[in-house]
Amino acid sequence: MVVGESGLGKSTLINTLFNRELYAEKEARNPGDEPASSVRIETVSTDIEENGVKLHLTVVDTPGFGDALNNVDSWRVIVDEINSRFDQYLEAETKINRTNIADNRVHALLYFIEPTGHALKSLDITFMKQVHEKVNLIPVIAKSDTMTEDEVLEFKTRILDDIKNQGINYFVPEQFDNEDDETVSSTEEILSRIPFAIVGSTKELQTEDGRIVRGRSYPWGIVEVDNEDHCDFIKLRQLLIRNFLEDLKEKTSKILYENYRSEKLKRLGIEQDDSVFREFDPVVKQEEERALHEAKLAKMEAEMKSVFQHKVSEREKKLQKSEAELFTRHKEMREKLLKQIKMLEEKKRDLENLRVAPASEPTASQPSKSRKGFLR
Ligand SMILES: Nc1nc2c(ncn2[C@@H]2O[C@H](COP(=O)(O)OP(=O)(O)OP(=O)(O)O)[C@@H](O)[C@H]2O)c(=O)[nH]1
Ligand SMILES: [Mg+2]
Missing domain, CATH: 1.20.5 (Single alpha-helices involved in coiled-coils or other helix-helix interfaces)
Structure with missing residues (x-):
């Protein structure tokens, strides 16, 4: 799921991630334009191949976030969407025939932060607090090409401080003791880039040294999407699709969904009977x-x-x-x-x-x- 204020480049990033025009490009809106009345939920599914492995991914776009004058409604629509996807799963799970449940839960939420260089806005904090215990939250700095390298680094520190002070949880890749040095350093590298400073573009441009790259053109040069010295796009892509796809799914299933479920059952007045859940532990069952x-x-x-x-x-x-x-x-x-x-x-x-x-x-x-x- 991608969430963030309108015009921050959500649709562009998805196109960049799949290298495909899933969303038609929109002109940036002018300040005088009518704000959209409410958030919409738009779902697109696509297949991609990564390292010879076919993946079926669904993206939930949320255009219109932050547009309404009263932003409470902005996050409510999104929280409702996340909940209803959990409910769907819960319902399928309680049916007798439990084989092949379609898993439409949200496994990762990219939250787009405006590249202001200041601090998080109250809308950012409010929204993240609403969802951080329901989804794997991945904060990203939108359009990082509009800031200098130093500004980006400083902004990252500030964002992380805010997030920690507010007690907001975000997705941290899991590290294990028995991993080889290469995996450990690659995970640490990904971890050190959070919040990911991203640049989105599917436009192919020619650099001065003759390479064809995806990027954005400026009078002083080209900002390359797939260049780790220019932005964190590659690291974000690695996290989502290559290194931590399973981790994201597992955390969603074992922690976030389980919490949601037990909370919901408690609210319904049904105390959890652990003997029922024992059945779900494969080791105990075996x-x-x-x-x-x-x-x-x-x-x-x-x-x-x-x-x-x-x-x-x-x-x-x-x-x-x-x-x-x-x-x-x-x-x-x-x-x-x-x-x-x-x-x-x-x-x-x-x-x-x-x-x-x-x-x-x-x-x-x-x-x-x-x-x-x-x-x-
Ligand atoms: N400088 C810069 N511009 C970008 C970037 N990504 C997208 N844009 C531009 O920003 C404008 C809005 O991009 P979208 O991808 O449509 O934004 P959105 O977040 O999907 O907006 P809504 O669908 O209205 O919520 C377009 O003109 C894009 O070309 C980026 O990384 N850097
Ligand atoms: Mg969009």
Whole structure:
């Protein structure tokens, strides 16, 4: 989102950032012109490619800011716009199907400060105080080519003092301990340029040494947009699109939006139930799922063990039973066999007796008798 008084070069800066005429150039207004009645919200979306990565960016322009005689209305329209974008997200988030929520929250707000060289105006302070806890505020000095280098430096110091004295938060790129020296110095370089002194122009001009540059022409020479010695445009672009795009989104989501949401719920009388939010912490959630999974496994294991033991004991019982049966059958068979053996032995003895008998009674006149005896 870009905000600042009319004619400070907001639309021009967006064109410069995307190197594309998203907004038609307007003539600077004359002091006698009718002031616009109120702030308007104008949204433009565009795709740009940065380092081979395609980005879809939406710019919210706010023409007419500071024009009205009563400027309270100026910031209210913008604050309402920021809030309504949060509300939209909140509503989508509370729906059951939460996949693919369109994130139209404001991830960065460029606030254009008039290059007066004095100090912040009361409108600047009022506005920044209204939004600094809702958005990543990035203050910029508009049209810095209208000031000398020394004036710019002095103005920067004054602006930062004012901002700090007023307790206004602005976006500070996050630095981590484990970063390499190059990243650390590049972040520090960006940090040291806040508030960014910018020059906007999509006009291509030829310098005295024959280069074609984007810039603004003066009798004494050309102020180059893409030259770090001339202005902070490159550093601002790096912050927004290259180095801190994710940081801006994350801060918006994790801090600014979360604060807005809990404030809103509190106002609605709904106390935050932390157990609900626990679910949103991926680490805690993962831990919970793991514990649940482990409990399930342990239960399954115990069940399997008890089933196994049951089966084993059943099989054991069966085996014992059949062993007993086998034993009795074995005993029965043995007894039967012994009986048979005994019977056969008796018969054998009888037969032998019979064989011996004819010798003592050699008469063949009594064969029937002996036969009778054998058959008995
Ligand atoms: N010197 C100078 N002039 C600029 C710069 N950027 C824009 N301008 C001129 O300032 C005038 C207004 O620029 P815009 O970009 O239309 O300003 P704006 O902030 O969008 O204005 P509103 O849409 O009315 O709020 C134009 O004539 C631009 O050429 C700059 O960096 N330096
Ligand atoms: Mg404009």
